[in-house]
Amino acid sequence: MKVFVFIIIAYLLGSIPSGLWIGKLFYxxxxxxxxxxxxxxxxxxxxLGAKAGIVTFILDCLKGTIATSLPIIxxxxxxxxxxxxxxxxxGHSFPLFAQFKGGKAVATSAGVLLGYAPIYLIFLLLIFGLALYLSSMISFASVTVSIAAIATALFFPAFHFLLDSYDLTFTIIVVxxxxxxxxxxxxxxxxxxxxxxxxxxFGLNITKQHKAK
Structure with missing residues (x-):
């Protein structure tokens, strides 16, 4: 019964469209x-700018962290x-409170890792930061870190690096x-x-994207 309640709470938390509500309420x-x-x-x-973006990132990240922490708490x-x-x-990807049209779940996925494997998350954030600086594109960094997450979740446990051993549930979910x-x-x-x-x-824009006018 508790697990079912956790699932409902996690989905409802994920369904909170932080950016959408911040935009409507404050801007x-x-x-x-x-x-x-x-x-x-x-x-x-x-x-909406950096201030709203940072708040949205934190809230979206916390949705994943709180949900993941429920069984632990x-x-x-x-x-x-x-x-x-x-x-x-x-919930973030298909939110009940926003006509099931949500975000791309990067921040919420990071929040899940923060609640379960924070050291591994720090490693992925370093990759994200480097990819963002080189490319000047959040999308490029998001795809790059996702590919890195798949590769490292599959291979790091074999070398006991950051991930001590294989956890089938963890690996499947990360992939x-x-x-x-x-x-x-x-x-x-x-x-x-x-x-x-x-x-x-900011960044190097190594792929030479044409900057929007």
Missing amino acids: GKNLRDYGSGNTGTTNTFRV FHVTSVSPMLIGVFAII AASGLIIIRHIENIKRIKNKEENLVP
Whole structure:
């Protein structure tokens, strides 16, 4: 019964459209009408600015962390905390409170890892930061870190590096969540290939995207 309650709470937490609500309440803007139309952290940064973007990232990240922590907090050992965290990712991607049209789940997925494997998350954040600096694209960094997560979740346990041993549930969830992130970035990948992707105002832009006027 507790596990079922955790799943419901995790999904409802994930369904909170932080960026969408912040835009409407504090800026009088509906994120769906601007930029990419996405309600996640990246479009919030682009449309509402750094302050709103940072708050959205933190809130979206916390959704995953709180969900993942529920079994730990209530000492329930019959289910992996990662499995509960998955439902926050699902909620963020297909939110009940936003017509089931959500974000790309990068921040919420990071929050799940923060609650379960924080050292591993730090490693992935370093990759994300490096990819962002080199490319000047959040989308490029998100896809790069997702590919890195898949590869490292499969191979690091064999060398006992950052991940001590194989955990089938952890591996499946990391691979599946990373795959979902990549799939949800297909349009961004197309724009990158056409050198038309949106850039952040820093970094090297090594792929020579054409900056939006």
